[in-house]
Amino acid sequence: MSELEYKVIVGLEIHVQLATRTKMFCSCGLGFGGEANTRVCPVCIGMPGVLPVMNKQAFEYSVLAALALNCNIPSFTKWDRKSYYYPDLPKNYQISQYDLPMSEHGYIEIPLEDGTTKKIRILRAHLEEDAGKNTHTFGNFSAIDLNRTGTPLLEIVTEPDLSSGAEVKALAVELQRIVRYLGVSHGDMQKGHMRFEPNINLEIIKEGKAYRTPITEVKNLNSFRALEGSVKYETVRQLDEFMETGVTFGMGNKRTFGWDDVNECTVLQREKEEAHDYRYFPDPDLVPVEMNDEWLAEIKGQLCELPIQKQQRFVDEYKLSEYDAAVLTGDRATAEFFDGAVKLGADAKRVCNILTQTGLKMANEKGCSAAELGVSVENLATLAKMVDAGDINANAATKIFEEMTASDKGPAVLAGKLNLVQKSDAGEIEGFVDEVLGANAEAVAEAKSGSKKSKKAMGFLMGQVMQKSKGQANPQVVSQLLNKKLGESE
Amino acid sequence: MLELSCRQLRDDIAAGRVKSVDAVEAVFAQIEKHEQTIGAFVSTFKDIALEKARSVDAKIAAGEKVGLLAGVPVAIKDNMCTSFGATTCASKILENFHAPYDAGVVEKLNAADAVIVGKCNMDEFAMGSSTENSGLKQTVNPWDNSKVPGGSSGGSAAAVAGRMCFASLGSDTGGSIRQPASFCGVVGLKPTYGRVSRYGLVAYGSSLDQIGPFGRDVGDAALMMNVIAGHDERDSTSVGADIAPVADCLVDLDKPVEGLKIAVVPQFNAGASDEVQAAITAALEAYKGMGAEIVEIEMPHIDYAIAAYYVIATAEASSNLARYDGVHYGHRTADPKDYFEVYSKSRAEAFGDEVKRRIMLGTYVLSSGYYDAYYLKALKVRNLIRGDFTAAFEKADCIMMPVSPTTAFGIGEKTDDPMQMYLADIYTIAANLAGVPGVSVPCGFDSGNMPIGLQIFTPAFTEDKLLRIARMYEKEHQWHTKVP
Numbered sequence: 001m002s003e004l005e006y007k008v009i010v011g012l013e014i015h016v017q018l019a020t021r022t023k024m025f026c027s028c029g030l031g032f033g034g035e036a037n038t039r040v041c042p043v044c045i046g047m048p049g050v051l052p053v054m055n056k057q058a059f060e061y062s063v064l065a066a067l068a069l070n071c072n073i074p075s076f077t078k079w080d081r082k083s084y085y086y087p088d089l090p091k092n093y094q095i096s097q098y099d100l101p102m103s104e105h106g107y108i109e110i111p112l113e114d115g116t117t118k119k120i121r122i123l124r125a126h127l128e129e130d131a132g133k134n135t136h137t138f139g140n141f142s143a144i145d146l147n148r149t150g151t152p153l154l155e156i157v158t159e160p161d162l163s164s165g166a167e168v169k170a171l172a173v174e175l176q177r178i179v180r181y182l183g184v185s186h187g188d189m190q191k192g193h194m195r196f197e198p199n200i201n202l203e204i205i206k207e208g209k210a211y212r213t214p215i216t217e218v219k220n221l222n223s224f225r226a227l228e229g230s231v232k233y234e235t236v237r238q239l240d241e242f243m244e245t246g247v248t249f250g251m252g253n254k255r256t257f258g259w260d261d262v263n264e265c266t267v268l269q270r271e272k273e274e275a276h277d278y279r280y281f282p283d284p285d286l287v288p289v290e291m292n293d294e295w296l297a298e299i300k301g302q303l304c305e306l307p308i309q310k311q312q313r314f315v316d317e318y319k320l321s322e323y324d325a326a327v328l329t330g331d332r333a334t335a336e337f338f339d340g341a342v343k344l345g346a347d348a349k350r351v352c353n354i355l356t357q358t359g360l361k362m363a364n365e366k367g368c369s370a371a372e373l374g375v376s377v378e379n380l381a382t383l384a385k386m387v388d389a390g391d392i393n394a395n396a397a398t399k400i401f402e403e404m405t406a407s408d409k410g411p412a413v414l415a416g417k418l419n420l421v422q423k424s425d426a427g428e429i430e431g432f433v434d435e436v437l438g439a440n441a442e443a444v445a446e447a448k449s450g451s452k453k454s455k456k457a458m459g460f461l462m463g464q465v466m467q468k469s470k471g472q473a474n475p476q477v478v479s480q481l482l483n484k485k486l487g488e489s490e
Numbered sequence: 491m492l493e494l495s496c497r498q499l500r501d502d503i504a505a506g507r508v509k510s511v512d513a514v515e516a517v518f519a520q521i522e523k524h525e526q527t528i529g530a531f532v533s534t535f536k537d538i539a540l541e542k543a544r545s546v547d548a549k550i551a552a553g554e555k556v557g558l559l560a561g562v563p564v565a566i567k568d569n570m571c572t573s574f575g576a577t578t579c580a581s582k583i584l585e586n587f588h589a590p591y592d593a594g595v596v597e598k599l600n601a602a603d604a605v606i607v608g609k610c611n612m613d614e615f616a617m618g619s620s621t622e623n624s625g626l627k628q629t630v631n632p633w634d635n636s637k638v639p640g641g642s643s644g645g646s647a648a649a650v651a652g653r654m655c656f657a658s659l660g661s662d663t664g665g666s667i668r669q670p671a672s673f674c675g676v677v678g679l680k681p682t683y684g685r686v687s688r689y690g691l692v693a694y695g696s697s698l699d700q701i702g703p704f705g706r707d708v709g710d711a712a713l714m715m716n717v718i719a720g721h722d723e724r725d726s727t728s729v730g731a732d733i734a735p736v737a738d739c740l741v742d743l744d745k746p747v748e749g750l751k752i753a754v755v756p757q758f759n760a761g762a763s764d765e766v767q768a769a770i771t772a773a774l775e776a777y778k779g780m781g782a783e784i785v786e787i788e789m790p791h792i793d794y795a796i797a798a799y800y801v802i803a804t805a806e807a808s809s810n811l812a813r814y815d816g817v818h819y820g821h822r823t824a825d826p827k828d829y830f831e832v833y834s835k836s837r838a839e840a841f842g843d844e845v846k847r848r849i850m851l852g853t854y855v856l857s858s859g860y861y862d863a864y865y866l867k868a869l870k871v872r873n874l875i876r877g878d879f880t881a882a883f884e885k886a887d888c889i890m891m892p893v894s895p896t897t898a899f900g901i902g903e904k905t906d907d908p909m910q911m912y913l914a915d916i917y918t919i920a921a922n923l924a925g926v927p928g929v930s931v932p933c934g935f936d937s938g939n940m941p942i943g944l945q946i947f948t949p950a951f952t953e954d955k956l957l958r959i960a961r962m963y964e965k966e967h968q969w970h971t972k973v974p
Contacts, residue, residue, distance in 0.1 A: 042591050046813045048584065048692040049571040049593060051725050081809050083856075085833055092812035142829070144817070279856040281865060284697035284806055287726050 004243075005205040008235050009212075010168055010198050011160035014175065015153045016185050017130070017193040018061045023150035024129040025052030025095065032191045036145035044150035046090035051285045054079075058152035059289060061184040062102055062127045063299045065154055068178050068306060069122050071106030073296060078288040083279045087144050088132040096155075098280040101126035102289070108158075108178070109308050110170045115322055117308065120171055121159035128153050154184075160199065165231035168198060169224050177307040181332040189222050196221045200234045201249060204242055212249040213238040218257045218266055226259045233265050310335050318348035327356060334360070337371035337380065344377065346384035354384060358398045362405060373405040383411040390474050396420035424474040426481065432468040433481045436461055448486055458482065491516050492653040493973070496562050496710040497740075499656060503561035506550055510543035510561025510605060513656075517563040517607055521654045529629045530639075530649040532568040533575050534608035539563065542605045549603070557602035558717050564599060565655040567646045568609040569616055570701070571690040572596050579692050580624040581614045583814045583821045583840035593690020594722045595659060595701050602717045607655055610645030614842045615811065616666055616694040618642050619911050622901065623844045630901065631673060632974040633940055637898040640670030643704070647674040650704045651974055657705045657714050661691055663698045664799055665893070665918025668930040671704055672893035672943025675932045675972065677711045677964075678704050679957070682950045683925035684729035685736075687722030693810040695803035696727075698922040707970045708931065708961040712739035715953055734951035746962045747955060750782040753886035755789050761916065762895040769934035769942040770892050776966055777890075785886045789878040794871045795920040796912060800848075801855050801868035802923070808852025811845070847908065872923045879924040879947070888959050889947040891917050893930045897940035917945060927953050931960045932969040941969070 022029060026043035043050045063073055080098035106122035130151040135143045156175075162168050176194060179185040186193050201215045216238070218230045234257075241247060257266040305313075307329045314325035314335075329335045334355070341351045359370035366373070383400055386392045392400065392415050403414045415421045423429055437444055446457035465478045491513060494502070502508040518536050525531060546561040566572075569579045571589035578584045592600070599606060613623035621629045621644025629644045631637040632652040639648040643660025647670035650658050660667040662680035671678025679702045686701045693699060703714030716739055721730040754774065759767060774784060816822035816836025823835035841849070855864035882889050894914055904911045921928040926947050933944035944963065948956040964970060 042589075045818065047571075047589065047591075047819075048577065048579070048587065048813070049569075049589065049690040051689050051727075053724060053726055083809055083812060085812070085815065087817050087829060090813060090818055092815060093809055277858045279809070279853065279858070279861075281805060281809070281856050281861070284695075285693075285726065 004239065006239060007203040008163050008200070008231065009160045009203060010162040010200050010231055012156075012158045012162065012168065012171065013197040013199070014156040014158075015130075015195045016065070016156065016175070016179055016187075018058050018152040018154060019183065019185050020055055020057045020061060020152055022055055022057075024055050024058055024127070024152040025150055028150065030151055031147065034147060036143070037147060039147040040149065044090075045146050052095060052283075054286060054289070055152060058127060059102070060299050061152075061182075062125065062154050063291070063296070064182050064302055065179060065184045066103030066106065066125045067300060067303055068182055069103075069106040069108050069125060069156070071103035071122055071125055073103050073291055074100065075291050076100065076288060077102040077291070079283040079286040080280045081283045084276065086131070087142065088134045088146070088149070090132070090146060090149060094129060094131065095283055095286070096128035097126035108171060108174060110167065110174045111308060111311070111326075112170065113166060118167065120161045120167075123157045123159050125154055125156045128155055165228040165235070168231050169228040172196060172224055172227055174308065177330070181304055181307055182302075189224065192222050194222065196227050198227065198231060200231055200238070202235065202238050202242070204239070211242065213242050214247060214249050214253040214255060216255055216257050216266065218259055219269065221259055223261075226261060229264050230257075230259050230266055237266065304332065307332070307335070310339075314339075314348075318342060318352075320348060320352055324352050324356060327360065328352065331369050333369040333371035334363070337369075337377060340377035341381040341384060344381035346381040347388050350384040350387055351380060353394070354380065354397055354401055358401050362402065375401065375404045379404055379410055386411055386415065390422060390424055390476065391415065392420050392422055393475070396422075419470065419472060421472060422474040423469055423472045424477050426477060429465070429469065429473050429477050430481055432465045432473065433478065433485055435468065436464040437485055440464065444486065492520060494656070495707060496559065496656045496705065496713050500558065500560055500562050500713075503546070504550060504556055510546045511540060513561060514539050514543040514563050514605055514607065517655055520652070521608070524632075524652050524654060527630065527635055528632055528648050528652050528654070529627050530610055530645040530652060530654055531565070531608040532578055532580060532611050532626055532645070535575055535606065538574055539605045539607045546603050546605070557604070558713060559599065559602040559604035561603060561605060562657070563605045563607045563655050564714075565608045565610050565646060565649045565658040566596065566599070566606060567612050567643050567658070567660045569612060569661060569692040569694075570596060570609075570659065571692065572606070572609065575609060577609070577692065578626060579615045580612045580626045581814075581840065581842070581845070582625045583837070584692075585626065585821065587820055589690070591690065594687030594724065595718045596690060598718050598720075599659075604717070608649070610643070610649055610658060610660075612645055613642035613666075614845050615692070615807070616642040616661055616663055616699075617807070617844050617848055619665065619669055619915055620899070620901075620904065621645060621670070622905055623842055625840075625842045628901070631898045631940075633675060634898070634938070636900055637940065638673065638901055640673030640894075640898060642666040642670075643678075644670045646704050647671050647676055647678065650674070650676045650706060653973070657703060657710050659701055659714070659718070660704055661694075661699055661701050662918075662922065663695045663700075663803060664922050665915045667702045667704065668893050668918050668928055668943065668945060669915070671930040672932075672941065672945075673898035675935075675941030675969070675974070676704050676706055677708050677932070677960070677970065678702065678930045678943075679711045679715060679953065680921060680928045681715065681719065681953055682729075682734075682927045683922075684727055685734075685927070685951065685953065686718050687720070687725045687728045689722050689724040693806070695806040696810060697806060698799075698803055700922070708929075708957050708964050709740065709743060711929070712743050712957045715739045715957070719953070729951070737952075737954035739954045739957050742954065743958055743961050744965070745958060746780065747887060747958055750777065750780070750888070750959065750962070751785055751886040752777055752782050753785045753787045753882045753889045755792070755889070755891060756786050758789065758792065759891055762892045763897075765936040766892050766895060766897065766942055769936075770890070770944060773933040773944045773963060774890065776963060780962055780966070787882050787885055787889075789882060789920070791871060791874040791878050792920050795875055795923055796916060798868040798871040798875070798923060799915070799919045800851065800912060801864050802872065804848040804852030805856050805865050806852070808849045808856065811841075811849055814840075844908065875920050876924045879920070879926055879949075883949045887948065888956070891945050893917055893943035893945040897936045897938070897942055921947055926950050927956050929956055929960050931964060932972075933963070933967070934969060935972075
């Protein structure tokens with residue numbers, strides 16, 4: 001590879017499918033898969049005479065997402081028709097937004113690997129309807145499934161502020177967290193709820209001069225791996241191409257690539273980006289949307305602490321590690337479950353341990369969030385407090401948490417029922433200690449000897465006492481008593 | 491029976507004096523007699539109509555409450571979707587298109603217990619002023635079979651004039667109700683944009699299209715209006731009662747408007763033929779005789795109405811008609827070699843010349859580089875024209891002018907000169923751009939015994955007042971009682 005100095009420049013176009021109950025302009029339900037052309041009606045298949053009616057929920061979801069992306073929400077926005085002929089677009093125009101989008105000029109803050117964050121500017125975000133799907137599995141014929149037609153999409157366009165595959169992936173992950181936190185999208189990549197189209201090129205410094213390579217647009221990426229991989233692959237490909245041909249960015253040499261998931265490389269689809277004339281004009285069937293302060297305030301009221309802010313707060317206030325904070329803020333319900341228990345007075349690190357050691361694992365197995373396992377915030381807090389009070393030990397806490405997911409009993413009751421309450425009563429434990437010391441003269445001698453073996457002997461004696469208490473003695477109390485007794489008998 | 495008004499017929503049916511079935515039979519007898527010559531219908535539904543009539547008669551016999559049009563045979567333009575029969579828009583591309591749903595107005599007609607007897611011929615996709623652009627058949631004027639019925643709702647007007655139904659619905663994008671009403675000697679009302687649901691009306695120029703009634707007199711138009719007016723949540727551009735409550739057009743219809751002030755645009759009227767001008771002048775004199783005051787005004791931007799209209803309407807049409815591509819429904823070319831040919835050949839084969847002309851014009855004015863010069867400029871002109879109407883209504887209750895510069899012209903007379911045809915829409919088009927209601931009322935005949943129409947405009951959402959003003963004149967002159 002080259003010795004050339006270069007910078008990667010990436011901007012993203014992102015389509016986020018909104019989690020509304022119905023489609024953008026009709027009352028058909030949203031869904032995934034299913035028999036072709038079953039979630040359709042005259043409106044979404046563009047029958048003669050039908051008219052679109054805006055889904056208010058979709059608009060509000062979009063505003064909510066745009067607010068989370070720090071965008072301006074203009075008081076006036078309108079709908080435009082984008083014309084192009086394609087079989088999966090039954091009206092042969094798409095209802096979209098052109099010159100007056102519902103939001104613009106924001107940014108998204110993404111976490112970087114070094115623990116800092118970076119702001120990526122958002123040019124605009126607008127609302128539009130999705131097209132259907134063409135399939136080519138019927139011999140000489142193509143088939144069209146219009147189930148997806150009319151699904152509400154939020155299109156987000158970033159400025160070209162991203163400078164590596166890792167950053168692009170970080171943005172995607174962060175955006176997924178945000179839309180899931182807000183509940184505006186399921187954010188399921190496999191179901192195409194988030195589709196990415198990176199525009200990639202390089203700035204290369206050669207003999208003190210800067211050159212830009214032609215822009216590559218990679219279509220329709222719907223996995224983090226493909227997204228990161230395409231940027232990495234294009235970086236190398238464009239460097240090689242520049243060295244071989246010296247081709248630089250110019251009018252009309254933007255190219256469209258696809259992503260080959262098997263060979264992990266980009267594949268050229270269209271050589272020259274045709275200058276499409278979409279003949280945008282305002283859709284006369286829809287009225288413009290006017291946003292007033294009252295409505296905006298109502299939507300703002302649905303905003304929540306964003307994941308990256310929550311994550312930072314967990315580090316700053318609760319002294320969690322970056323890693324633990326990231327894990328706990330992966331989804332909003334888990335983060336709030338954790339946060340709730342801490343706010344009830346439980347120790348943050350203790351709650352974190354319980355959740356990371358058992359709650360998240362169980363949630364993962366069941367395909368839900370840790371908050372949905374059936375354990376209340378109050379019981380989680382109590383459980384953590386019991387460990388810190390010495391009532392139970394950490395292992396017992398794990399068992400009790402598991403038990404709580406299938407029981408309506410509280411942790412104290414379950415600890416008793418499972419005989420997991422630690423015995424800290426010195427009187428009762430003293431009896432076990434005396435018994436053990438009396439029966440193990442050799443070990444006692446070794447423990448007292450101060451030799452290399454004394455530590456091991458001490459451990460043995462501890463184990464014996466714990467065994468006698470059926471594991472319920474508080475190890476700290478046992479240790480104290482053992483030390484005291486061994487010291488006394490000297 | 492065929493000479494009864496809708497109101498009278500409805501009352502007779504509701505009171506059990508007349509059977510709806512007999513009214514429907516009478517209408518079909520008339521259709522069988524004259525349709526061969528007139529060609530008003532693309533399709534008729536005798537069996538469905540009789541079944542509906544029987545059910546209305548049964549309701550009445552059972553003492554049930556019936557609707558405003560109980561048992562009355564009506565017709566609709568073939569660009570309104572019905573769940574029965576085809577909805578063709580008089581185009582080969584939709585010749586066999588069967589809609590899976592009823593238009594909002596069809597639901598309203600059904601709810602009013604009307605009997606739909608047929609769907610009327612029109613200029614293809616409502617593009618035209620003579621119904622000669624129908625891709626399916628020829629409609630002639632019942633007053634003179636060598637003349638056009640006007641258009642684009644020519645079939646709806648001819649069906650009412652020819653007594654082949656008691657009232658009908660048309661659509662008006664640039665005069666398509668008022669002009670054929672004038673040519674056929676019936677009353678035609680274009681309501682305020684947003685007053686009647688467009689849901690199920692196959693779109694031509696969405697921001698201009700409006701459904702409205704044809705009646706043999708003002709009262710029937712008012713009754714039809716009462717049935718079809720109102721908000722429809724499926725049409726975002728239909729206006730709710732919170733902004734403009736729906737007025738009852740019948741209740742005060744016979745009450746003259748006190749101290750009526752009528753605006754006229756003198757230099758503008760000069761473009762009409764002598765006979766038309768004379769009829770309009772006589773009508774104005776009649777109003778004066780009733781105590782009305784005539785105010786002369788200018789509407790400085792109306793000269794640009796036709797130009798603005800042909801930009802806006804065609805732009806919208808080019809997009810609205812993009813869906814007729816042979817992929818999902820409608821005509822598809824045989825043996826296309828690729829999907830591009832599915833589009834290009836299907837459309838080339840099935841659209842008529844006028845439709846193609848307007849699609850091309852509309853595509854052009856929306857193209858990058860031309861948008862600002864044409865489409866955006868046309869929108870500005872449209873705003874100025876709205877302003878002309880607002881200013882006029884500050885000086886007067888209504889504006890009066892001819893509907894068309896001439897009476898019905900001969901079939902084939904203007905088909906080779908589309909510009910000539912476009913220019914004849916000079917008096918009707920501005921109301922669509924401004925969104926205000928307009929009505930055509932018969933106001934005499936020319937020397938060839940062809941009807942002449944007087945056009946009246948009032949401010950938005952004042953159809954009740956508009957029809958009262960029309961009725962004042964109608965009461966004095968019985969032009970509307972003449973039958974072809």
